[in-house]
Amino acid sequence: MMSELVPNTGDGAVPRAFAVLELLALSNEPLRLSAIALRLGMQKSTVHRVLATLVLLGYVEQEEESSCYRASLRLWELGTGLVAQHPVKRAAAGFLQQLHQATHETVSLTVLSGDDVLYLDKIVSPRPIRFTSRVGSRVPAPLTAGGKAMLAYEPGARAIARRTRQRIQDKRRIEIESLMSELDQVREAGFATSSFRPGVESFGAPIMAQDGRAAAAISVSAPTSRLSASKREAIVEQLLATCADLAERVGAL
Amino acid sequence: MMSELVPNTGDGAVPRAFAVLELLALSNEPLRLSAIALRLGMQKSTVHRVLATLVLLGYVEQEEESSCYRASLRLWELGTGLVAQHPVKRAAAGFLQQLHQATHETVSLTVLSGDDVLYLDKIVSPRPIRFTSRVGSRVPAPLTAGGKAMLAYEPGARAIARRTRQRIQDKRRIEIESLMSELDQVREAGFATSSFRPGVESFGAPIMAQDGRAAAAISVSAPTSRLSASKREAIVEQLLATCADLAERVGAL
DNA sequence: AACCTTGTTCCGCCAAGCGGAACACTCAAG
DNA sequence: CTTGAGTGTTCCGCTTGGCGGAACAAGGTT
Numbered sequence: 172m173m174s175e176l177v178p179n180t181g182d183g184a185v186p187r188a189f190a191v192l193e194l195l196a197l198s199n200e201p202l203r204l205s206a207i208a209l210r211l212g213m214q215k216s217t218v219h220r221v222l223a224t225l226v227l228l229g230y231v232e233q234e235e236e237s238s239c240y241r242a243s244l245r246l247w248e249l250g251t252g253l254v255a256q257h258p259v260k261r262a263a264a265g266f267l268q269q270l271h272q273a274t275h276e277t278v279s280l281t282v283l284s285g286d287d288v289l290y291l292d293k294i295v296s297p298r299p300i301r302f303t304s305r306v307g308s309r310v311p312a313p314l315t316a317g318g319k320a321m322l323a324y325e326p327g328a329r330a331i332a333r334r335t336r337q338r339i340q341d342k343r344r345i346e347i348e349s350l351m352s353e354l355d356q357v358r359e360a361g362f363a364t365s366s367f368r369p370g371v372e373s374f375g376a377p378i379m380a381q382d383g384r385a386a387a388a389i390s391v392s393a394p395t396s397r398l399s400a401s402k403r404e405a406i407v408e409q410l411l412a413t414c415a416d417l418a419e420r421v422g423a424l
Numbered sequence: 425m426m427s428e429l430v431p432n433t434g435d436g437a438v439p440r441a442f443a444v445l446e447l448l449a450l451s452n453e454p455l456r457l458s459a460i461a462l463r464l465g466m467q468k469s470t471v472h473r474v475l476a477t478l479v480l481l482g483y484v485e486q487e488e489e490s491s492c493y494r495a496s497l498r499l500w501e502l503g504t505g506l507v508a509q510h511p512v513k514r515a516a517a518g519f520l521q522q523l524h525q526a527t528h529e530t531v532s533l534t535v536l537s538g539d540d541v542l543y544l545d546k547i548v549s550p551r552p553i554r555f556t557s558r559v560g561s562r563v564p565a566p567l568t569a570g571g572k573a574m575l576a577y578e579p580g581a582r583a584i585a586r587r588t589r590q591r592i593q594d595k596r597r598i599e600i601e602s603l604m605s606e607l608d609q610v611r612e613a614g615f616a617t618s619s620f621r622p623g624v625e626s627f628g629a630p631i632m633a634q635d636g637r638a639a640a641a642i643s644v645s646a647p648t649s650r651l652s653a654s655k656r657e658a659i660v661e662q663l664l665a666t667c668a669d670l671a672e673r674v675g676a677l
Numbered sequence: 678a679a680c681c682t683t684g685t686t687c688c689g690c691c692a693a694g695c696g697g698a699a700c701a702c703t704c705a706a707g
Numbered sequence: 708c709t710t711g712a713g714t715g716t717t718c719c720g721c722t723t724g725g726c727g728g729a730a731c732a733a734g735g736t737t
Contacts, residue, residue: 183693184437184725185477196502199509204684214727219685224438238684242506244535244542249449250503251560253495256452282497289497307504436724437694457715467696472716491715 187213188221192230196246201239259378259387260291262420267294267389270413274406276393277303281317281375283385284309286331286338288318291387300371300392311335313345316375317388319363323354324377324385361411370395374407376414381422389414437474440466444474445483449499454492512631512640513544515673520547520642523666527659529646530556534570534628536638537562539584539591541571544640553624553645564588566598569628570641572616576607577630577638614664623648627660629667634675642667 190211195202208218222240225231232243254260263280271278271294280292287309295303304310312318313335322328329351336345344367357363362376373392377385391406443464448455461471475493478484485496507513516533524531524547533545540562548556557563565571566588575581582604589598597620610616615629626645630638644659 182726183477185441185474186481187725188438188441189481189483193502196506205682215684216686216727216729217725220725221438224436228439228442230442242502244503244506244510244537246499247503247507248542248560248562249446249495250497250500251558253449254497254500255558255560257497284497289501291497305504305508307501307508309501435695440694458713468715469696469698469717470694473694 184221187211187217188225191218191221192225192242192246195231195240195242201234201237201241203237203239207240254291257291259421263292263378263387263389263417266413266417266420267292270389270391270409271296273409274391274393276391276397276406279304279317279390279392280387281315281321281390282387283312283318283321283325286312286334288312288315288321288388296393300368300394303392311339313350314339314365314367315390316363316365316373316392317390318375319350319354319357319365320375320377320388320390321385323357323363324379324383328354362407366395372398372403374403374410376410378414378421379418386418386421389417440464440470441474441478444471445478445495445499448484448493448495454487454490454494456492460493507544510544512674516545516631516640516642516670519666519670519673520545523642523644523662524549526662527644527646529644529650529659532557532570532643532645533640534568534574534643535640536565536571536574536578539565539587541565541568541574541641549646553621553647556645564592566603567592567618567620568643569616569618569626569645570643571628572603572607572610572618573628573630573641573643574638576610576616577632577636581607615660619648625651625656627656627663629663631667631674632671639671639674642670 191207194207194210204215204218204222207213207222208215211218222231222233226233226240228245230243230245231240233240259282260280267278267280275296277296277300278294279290281288281290283289288311289309290304290306293303293306310318312322313332322331325331329347332345332347332350336342336347339345353363362374365373365375371392372395373390375388375390378387378389380386389410391410393402393406444460447460447463457468457471457475460466460475461468464471475484475486479486479493481498483496483498484493486493512535513533520531520533528549530549530553531547532543534541534543536542541564542562543557543559546556546559563571565575566585575584578584582600585598585600585603589595589600592598606616615627618626618628624645625648626643628641628643631640631642633639642663644663646655646659
């Protein structure tokens with residue numbers, strides 16, 4: 172009947188434990204036991220047991236004075252190890268650096284994750300853009316330049332667009348048909364653009380894999396005020412060259 | 425009876441699930457179901473069930489062709505959110521940048537985690553040092569400059585030194601009594617030095633909290649070949665100034 | 678002092694998790 | 708082609724670990 176307060180993934184010990192851990196990780200302040208039990212619709216004693224296990228495993232710490240619980244850095248430690256050995260990120264690091272040197276603008280590496288774009292890496296411009304997405308954060312793919320660059324080669328692009336439209340607040344941002352035709356143009360031109368953040372313009376291109384889909388995308392973002400027609404042209408040219416080189420490298424490994 | 429092959433944290437569904445997840449996260453290649461069962465001393469059917477749960481929760485992905493399992497980027501995603509809101513790291517970011525500008529050398533931010541130092545942040549020198557520790561990695565605290573800077577104000581320093589001596593391979597690296605007297609000197613001078621990596625010299629100073637212990641440490645590392653007496657002096661001076669300023673800022677929040 | 682909270686502990690009930698065994702399948706050697 | 712040793716997956720009976728209600732202790736606030 173879907174009568175849960177929270178979109179719970181199911182019952183059982185493991186899903187519960189992860190629900191608690193995620194809640195703690197996403198919350199920016201330490202949480203009380205009761206607050207966790209309330210927000211997850213679980214029994215206090217259950218939450219207590221789960222927390223005891225997580226503390227034992229080192230994923231959660233309990234502040235001794237306030238008896239609040241917060242996630243430890245264990246998750247982060249495991250996570251950084253994961254992304255450090257990510258093949259695309261490893262291969263891309265030097266190319267991103269080089270592209271940043273050439274353009275002097277903010278350069279990002281993203282992959283598709285569900286309906287979102289996940290920021291794997293980023294080199295910020297010396298004069299950084301405000302409201303930039305943090306590395307490790309996710310943004311609906313159809314909004315971003317890198318996301319559109321990847322969606323152009325994704326079979327399920329239309330479904331992603333529909334789901335995203337349901338999800339976001341300002342529905343005018345995504346009109347399905349215009350987006351789909353934009354993706355056609357992206358396939359032709361080889362790059363996508365986006366200005367979904369006010370005052371910031373982005374250019375994104377896919378890193379193509381052998382199977383015809385995009386393994387990742389690189390995007391260059393700059394404030395509109397700093398962009399001229401010739402600068403835009405130069406950015407796109409350097410971006411496409413970088414992605415082509417990188418695709419060759421990725422294909423080789 | 426402690427008859428486990430692996431230092432297992434205990435039985436039950438949740439510890440098992442985390443054992444599997446950690447194994448996958450730490451392994452740099454995708455693992456087969458049998459390999460996991462073997463290495464953790466678990467039944468195949470148990471591993472299968474656990475993996476199914478982890479896949480459902482989005483922490484593990486299964487390659488469709490080889491049916492291997494690997495950790496997804498979910499852990500990393502949660503982890504980056506965690507460290508991004510870490511108060512010390514947030515406060516330190518600007519100071520690290522500034523210290524890097526002043527010294528043009530590699531600057532690191534570390535915290536104490538167990539008996540280790542955990543690298544929270546790092547700004548690498550334009551001519552980067554080889555064999556540098558990755559952000560998110562851990563190194564035995566008594567080996568590093570930042571670690572010694574923090575241990576100098578840690579009550580359990582001696583115990584940490586003993587445990588670390590047991591743990592490492594080259595026991596000559598740590599002589600308990602000489603380390604303890606070195607920590608005394610660190611308290612007097614306000615900074616520590618280390619050259620546990622061949623050819624690299626590091627200077628570390630603590631960021632003091634109100635309780636008289638070190639909340640974190642900043643260290644500056646440079647190849648010995650690039651260091652003169654005056655350069656060393658300048659680095660230490662700038663390092664100490666930075667840590668003092670930062671401690672004030674951290675104390676305020 | 679009479680309430681609310683909070684976190685923690687206890688305990689009976691029961692299902693979720695466990696692991697052995699059987700299954701389907703692939704690949705390599707015979 | 709057949710055999711065999713792997714693999715991953717499924718089934719199922721048993722029992723243990725997890726569940727949640729209730730009682731408990733400790734502060735904090737009215």
